[in-house]
Amino acid sequence: MEQKQIFCGEQFPPLSIKHPWLVSQKAEEDDIEDQIFYTINDPLTQYRCRIPEWVGRYIDGCLHGWVILYDYPHEVMWSLWNPVTREIIHLPPLILKNGKPGVLEDCCLSHAPDHPSSIIFFTRRDEQTIVFCRLAGHQENKLTWTDMSYMEQLKNIINDVDDEFYLHCPTCCNGKVYALSKYNVIEVDIMVNDTEVVINLLPFTGLPYLQFLGICSYNHVLKGYGRDLFYILIEFDEIEKLRVVYIYKMNMTSMMWEEMEDLKDAIFFIELRDDKAFYSNYMPNIASELGGYIHILDQMGKVMYSTNVKDKTISISAMPCAVPKRYLSLWECSFPGDHRELFSKQEKKKDESPESHLLNIPLDVLGKIIEFCVGIEFLNFRAACKSCLLAAPMIRWDNGNGLKTYSSVSPWLMVFNKHRGIISFTDPMFGDKYFIKTPQKLIGDLRIHYSKYGWLLIEKYEPTNEQNSFVFFNPFTGDIRELPVGGAVPMPFASSFCFSAPPTSPNCMVFGPGNYDDSSWGIYIRRVSSKRPGYIIVFDNGDAGCDPSLRYPAFNGEDLYALLADGRLFLLEKIEDTDSSSRHVLVKSPRSCRGPSTRYFLVKCDQHVLLVIMCEFGESIEVFKFNDFTKEWEEINSLGRHIIIISDNTCLSIEAKMREMENKIYFSRLHSESEKIVFYSLETGRYHTSNDKNIKESFEDFFGTKYHLYPHTWIEPSWS
Template identity: 45%
Template sequence: MEQKQISVPAKQHQWFIAQNLESDTQIFYTIDDHQYHYQKRVNELHGRRIRAYFHGWVILSNHPDDVLWSLWNPLTSKLIRLPPLVHEQEPAHECCLSAPPDEQGSVFLLTTSEVPTIVFSRLDRKIKRLKWTEMSYVKQLRIISGVDGCLLESPTCCNGKVYAMTLGPDYRFVILVDIMVKGDKEVVITLMPFVKVPYTSYNRCPAYNNFDTIDMFLIGSCKDLFCIGVCFTDETMIGNVYLFKLDFTSMAWEKVVDLKDAMFFIEYASGYSTCYYDSAVNSEVGGYVHILGESGKIIYSFHAEDRTVSLSSMPRLVQESRVHAWAMLEWRLEIDHFESKQEEAEKDAQIIIKPEKGDNTDFDCRTCESHLLDIPIHILEIIMEHCIGIEYMRFRATCKYCRLAAPSIQWNNEATLRRLHTYSLVSPLLMVLDNYRGIITFIDPICGERYFITIPQELKGDYQIYCSRFGWLLMYKIEGGPEIALFNPFTSDIRKLPRVPFLQSFCFSAPPTSSDCMVVGFTRFGPRHIFICFVSREPTWFYFRLNFGGDDPYSYHFPTFNGRDVYALYNNKGVHSFRDMTETDYSWDIVTDETPKSHCKSRAKYFMASCDQHLLLVIIDDLGRSVEVFKLNESTTEWEKTNCLGKHMIYISGTSCICLDAKSPEMGNKIYFPRTLHKDATKIVFYSLETDRYHNFDDKSIQESFSADLLKTKHYCDPHTWIEPSWF
């Protein structure tokens, strides 16, 4: 095998293969550090692309027609060639190997996304001549599901058995594909229902009940069966990843909150989706689900423990080579030349770190040089009575002694409310709702500090955040019946609203404690499209039908109140207004029927906010390389580009777009994102309209620009939003 060294690899890294099918070369690289990569040619991969990996064997098919299939063991270099596969339908096959080829009863099988058939070949040593057999499973699945049109997807192996999924809208089940070998020739395949596909929340995806917005993968290891759901907030960006592992004792899916040393790799880029699993990687690179997007250039890395998605690009060598296929393999490369060099480098680079004196001493704030805590506790308690909000939370988080001086208080008591009239923060906080652990995290974008509270029992479950305003959240969930609530996380005040059909977007006009709070929701599904609830009155929903005048109903996003009027983006094309809304009537007008032309080279995202009685529109491309702000001229109903927000600042997330007056000079003329630096989760990312670059704060000091795009940053999965602290 011809080999060209580019950089010496490290042992602890997981290796990926990028295949250039035109030049028959492969690039081996590490996903966590692009400096480790090299290019070589593997003879066994000549004219073939990697399709899957089972039981130590790599599944290969020829490019581009997938007629010739083979199995390759990279440790023994053994290659098994199957006879040509003649197929009339589109090849788009998914494959599975039931057992190692040298075991009795081993079967290699293929499924397709278009025809309800299984094509299989028996492989064990008793078979002298391999052949393909095609079996239709239409009748079996019809009997099992009671519906027509079901197809098997994502076949995999676990505990010596083969499983697959059927993901029809009326039947979502994991199917046991029971393979029985009779005698020397006959193979009988029987389908049996095994367990339901785990529930995942669809209500934060663009189209409810459009299952194409969530891709499901079934993947097995030696003893574990996993189900992975990848949720797209649009056609390209990943909003959430759901991880489940099956408990074979209770036959229930358990949510995975920590992958530990394991990781997955999902590929969309080669015209079909594949999923790989590795359970023995180094802890420094484990714990991730790596997702290669359809463009083949961007890798989304979901970290299961902190529920963030990092963006990184493929190594430049891979992009310049115009690679056509990728793969992650469980086997490790054994290259003596590289490993010996790496061992020498490690010996030369040995560094011994000795702890300083006192490093092992338990922290006690009373041992610090600061003499604040030398004050008698009753005096300290009097001082803390004059501290509120975030300062109070910071002090309590210091140590047990501080918690004695600053006990937990009810923020809604009268004495506290009087003090809160004069209290305000410099910036909204980034709020992350972790339904898995039942924790709400607040992140200060200026200093990077974090604060935690538990989710109230009444809101535990699969609640999603749909709107944030006045320090309140509008939350909604579908599981267990549609439920909607207004929630102030700072006062723990919850206002439940009557049940309502699924709505795509919401806004509300005032704090729910106000007598004139009105909640407005929009949907494109069903006969009713606008829903209104007056919170202080008798709890009920009033609804209206919109006459769209065509077959395609409108989707409304980022509705916002401007006074008593509601403005909303529709279909990312223009702005509609809804005025004089009452229980029985409203006025519906087209403000503008087009969005401004932008310089986005990739798919644009639109965010609308109200600012000083004016409408602002922020347009951003997928990777944040183009960020533009437009202001609506109401007299001409045209969007005018602006390069300066002045004293204003904008906070955007998938569910909110807030425009506020900056309370300190360094905060203004900036757009804040729900993102942090990949290597430092305390650094919130913002875009400066003055420099046209991305920066972060270091305790109110603006750091130098780190990038012109959002690569090497990470965002929090839904649900999250920006929230203005309010104790009212």
């Protein structure tokens, strides 16, 4: 591992205020701990030093220029350390009931210790109390901890308070302290006088309503910086894959949350922890090439998820194996001798460079320049200004017009860009991109449930209706067909829906699995062309376990194949028979790389049903074929002339239109640098990208790739 410099004793690395830094501790053989500094954009480069005040302690945060330190895992001894003055404040042992430390959640320092109202406090989920210590005007030997219950105050603010309503994620904003409590933001009003500390909880605002959150785990992050208050929601799917990241900023005038479309030259860093909820920090005005990201470090400290807020993609990268688990972002700290003044002067000089003369170029010349721009570059050029918009009209396409012969018949990766009102299509072989405007009826929050036959089944959020609307959409013809959702048996709440044939066919049927009571679940079935209401086939919960959601359905004749969350195959024979509940089969997944983070994908290939099993980050891929006679899985090593195309909600298989695509599995992932679509070759056992017919990058797993946060899926072109 590269180590550019090693600093010891009083020396510190030349930290730049324009670059985000992390620091962790590494224990050496002589029991002396080194602090290791990393940059987020280059974690393999290390700067090492030894800070005596940190030896034997871990870092819980950096607020108001002070580092919060504690002993781990006991969390009894806490202290505050100022990296500028080297002052350290030792807090008294934090021992609560029965002489044992309490289960502490999140820590907050209301003000710098010399502020007259400064306290350090923790929220406790188990006892629903606040534990605080007054700092201002007190000598170390007179500091004490106080444990205060807040439940009665919370009940006066929120009706029907239960165990899920507790304070967490406290943060400072504009001289005030705020915290989360389930769906609410609470103001923590702290008043300090000569004799006591009074803490009052006040209502502030609710959280943004997010319609399409799944049933999986998610984290709330509330972060204040200066006068700005941010809210971030992070959602994971059933295998702990980062699925969605939303970021909002509070408009203090209208008291409304506003979704952020771009972080520009700012970043967030969030560390997920198993013993605590998380640690977060915000850094504005960093180097321009590094801005615009929300970096999320997983609980094991091994994987960094980097969300690009502007283009709504998530890149994953592996942290060095030697990186310890505890991290701290250092942009709020100031070290002596860190050359900040020099960095500031250099950056100011750079900022004073002459303004670009791009906008002085005539429109016809701009038009010539745009001919060399494709995909995201094209959209960015159009969005730059009115002149660029006029010089670069929107690219449109129709059946074969301007497209390669291959492209018009091969599945494309389709992405809805909600903020720009654009739908993009990416050619998996050549990487070409095409765009259309999103129809007015589909502008807003939506979820893609299924893609087949060139049609999408979309659920659209309807804020004024009791139930969301469902539509079929063919983006190639622009045809939108509404699916009735009312009647005696309304559409159930389900995480996925699918259909058996194009909606133009009289045989098209819609299926939706869901829970109906504590002991049963069922599959909702509705024939699209019939005026008759839908009906439900009911199953006992024991048939499917705790999660009845069916994934990646595949239809073979009159039979429905689908996967349960644990990889078991659910086979429902004669789906149109209302008594089909007595003719269903559950088949265990084959022996493979199974584990808590294993992904399963089901797809119909020719006349067979195939199962693709993939480890968490694609380290291993296996393919199996289902034997309809023995009801068992058989491993296969080749797809022949076929390809498999996989996304989070759709799996397709077709005969390859080009020899270079045969025997490969395409994913809805892009290479982080080239932005080419990633595929897995069963012949080489590795991942690749292609440029035209030339195979490019070769790698072993998904590190160094990224995926979309916007609604996306694979779709087969169809102009009928």
